[in-house]
Amino acid sequence: MVGRTRAEKMEETRAKLIGAGRKAFAEKGFAAASMDELTAEVGLTRGALYHNFGDKRGLMAAVVDQIDTTMALKAQAAGKKAGGGWEGLMAEGAAYIEMALQPEVQRIVLLDGPAILGDPAQWPSQNRCLQSTIKTLRRLASNGQIKPVDIEALARLLNGIALNAALWVAASDDARTTLPKAIAAFECLASGALNTVRNSEGNVS
Amino acid sequence: MVGRTRAEKMEETRAKLIGAGRKAFAEKGFAAASMDELTAEVGLTRGALYHNFGDKRGLMAAVVDQIDTTMALKAQAAGKKAGGGWEGLMAEGAAYIEMALQPEVQRIVLLDGPAILGDPAQWPSQNRCLQSTIKTLRRLASNGQIKPVDIEALARLLNGIALNAALWVAASDDARTTLPKAIAAFECLASGALNTVRNSEGNVS
DNA sequence: ACGCTTACATACGGTATGTATGCCTGTTTA
DNA sequence: TAAACAGGCATACATACCGTATGTAAGCGT
Structure with missing residues (x-):
């Protein structure tokens, strides 16, 4: 513990502040979270915060990025595990939906995040997830598995x-009951993008 | 102007405040909107605001309700004009999407609203819209036009x-170009809820 | 016509954010 | 190795805003 360099200590304080931010933002919401309390809880003051993150929004951005990045990674892992094609996309979506059971995700990423930081599609973490979705869709489209619509639009709406x-x-109020319904409806609507079997007249009904 | 009763004057101040709220919330966002400036712009003080709406959130709720109600009415009108069945639902959705071109709608209803007032599906105005969607979907379902999934889930996800x-x-940044793509992708995904023509083996592909 | 309710203004307290300044520790250089 | 340097962080302060408590004047009922 003696030979800790300055950069290491700074990384540690950044981690502490992000951790405290996750807790405070999740429990009280962005507006009601006090930076004084938040920093004091990890033995620091607002000085450290403004030095490392610039302002309150800066901390929020760091917190959101951390949570959203791990979400995207988990979702993509679930997708790969399911095969990587259309099945993979569905698994990815289902995993994403399931993560919304965590209050931290609900409040920070789904509610306050867009209001404070703007369109989620512009976040660095979301862009990575979106690009991955687009890539998969393009592959499916080139195989003719997908209807001829704008790929980016499809990816964004699927997300x-x-x-x-x-x-x-x-x-x-009863998440465990609504979860399967939500996933079923998700897959039902998503299937609209798939090419259907054509009948004898060549119409898709 | 002499014979104005008290209730009439109060209605007028409420209208003034809601109008000022629409402007301030749209231009600066909820958090950055100062109630002092907002009320002063229509020749009032915060006294009037707190008497009529309780607090800042109360004004926000009134503003959101006003905007969202007119949105729902317009969308439903578009739906009826298009026939009322599945075509009506599509027209409703398209109308809803088009309204997002207004900055007032973007900032207040789509961004800050959910963060400040909570889940949009719980708003009085949105509930009316959702109930209407559910009603239409039920009718379509009883005609066998829709796949057997939870109707409420479908309605919520469609919205x-x-x-x-x-x-x-x-x-x-180029809304006029993006709009048609968005509407097309919307209709594409929505069609996933429709029952498709069955092939000779009785499978839906 | 009189008293009371009510719509609104004014003044104040509490608290939050952001900034400017100073200290202290770790790093660099001669 | 010692001294100068720099950067991370604490502290003190300025500013702003929300919510409330109190005051006032105008209208409504009786």
């Missing part, structure tokens, strides 16, 4: 459905 | 897709 289903599950 | 498409259009 949006998952996010909205997550919000619904989060807001419901 | 959610429209809302998310609206957000995307709102955030894009």
Whole structure:
């Protein structure tokens, strides 16, 4: 513990502050979270905060990025485990929805995040997730498995459905019951993007 | 002007405050909007505000309700005009998406509203819209036009897709180009809820 | 016409954020 | 190794805003 360099200590305080931010923002919401209390809880003051993150929003951005990055990683892992094609996308969406059961995710990422930091699709972490979705969709499209619509629009709305289903599950008072309904409806709507079998006249009904 | 009763004057001040709220919340966002400035702009003070709306959130709720109610009415009108069945639902969604071009709608209803007032599905105005959607879906379901999934889930996610498409259009820097893509993708995904023509083996592909 | 309710203004307290300044520790250099 | 340096962080302060408590004047009922 003696030979800790300055950069190491700074990393540690950043981690402490982000951790305290996760707790405070999740429990009280962004507006009601006091930076004085938050910093004091990890043995620091606001001086450390403003030095490391600039302002309150800066801390929020760091917190959101941390949570959202791990969410994206987990979701993509679930997708790969399920095969990587359309099944993978569905698994990814379902995993995303399930994570909304965590209050931390609900409040910080789904509710306050967009209001404080703006459109989630612009966040660095979300862009990574979106790009991954787009890539998968392009592959499916080139195989003819997907209807001819704008890929980016499809990717964004697919993510949006998952996010909205997550919000619904989060807001419901009996999450364990609504979760399967939400996932089923998600997959039902998502299937609209799949090419269907054509009947004898060549129409898709 | 002499014979104005008290209730009439109060209605007028409420209207003034809501109007000022729409402007301030849209231009500066909820957090940055100062109630002192806001009330002064219509020749009042915070006294009037706290008497009529209780607190800052109360004014926000009134503003959101006003905007969202007119949105729901417009969307439902578009739906009826298009026939009322599935086509009506699609038209409703498209109308909803188009309204997101207004900055007032973006900031107040789509961004700050959920963060300040909670789940949009719980708002009085949104509940009316949701109930209307559910009613239409039930009728379609009893006709066998819709896949057997939870109707409430479907309605919420359909509204959610429209809302998310609206957000995307709102955030894009070239809304007029993005809008048609968003509407097309919306209708594509929504069609996933429709029953498809069955092939000779009785499978839906 | 009189008293009382009520709509609104004014004044104040508490608390939050952001900034400017200073200290102290770890690093660098001669 | 010692001294100068720099950067991370604490402290003190300025500013702003919300919510409330109190005051006042105008209208409504009786």
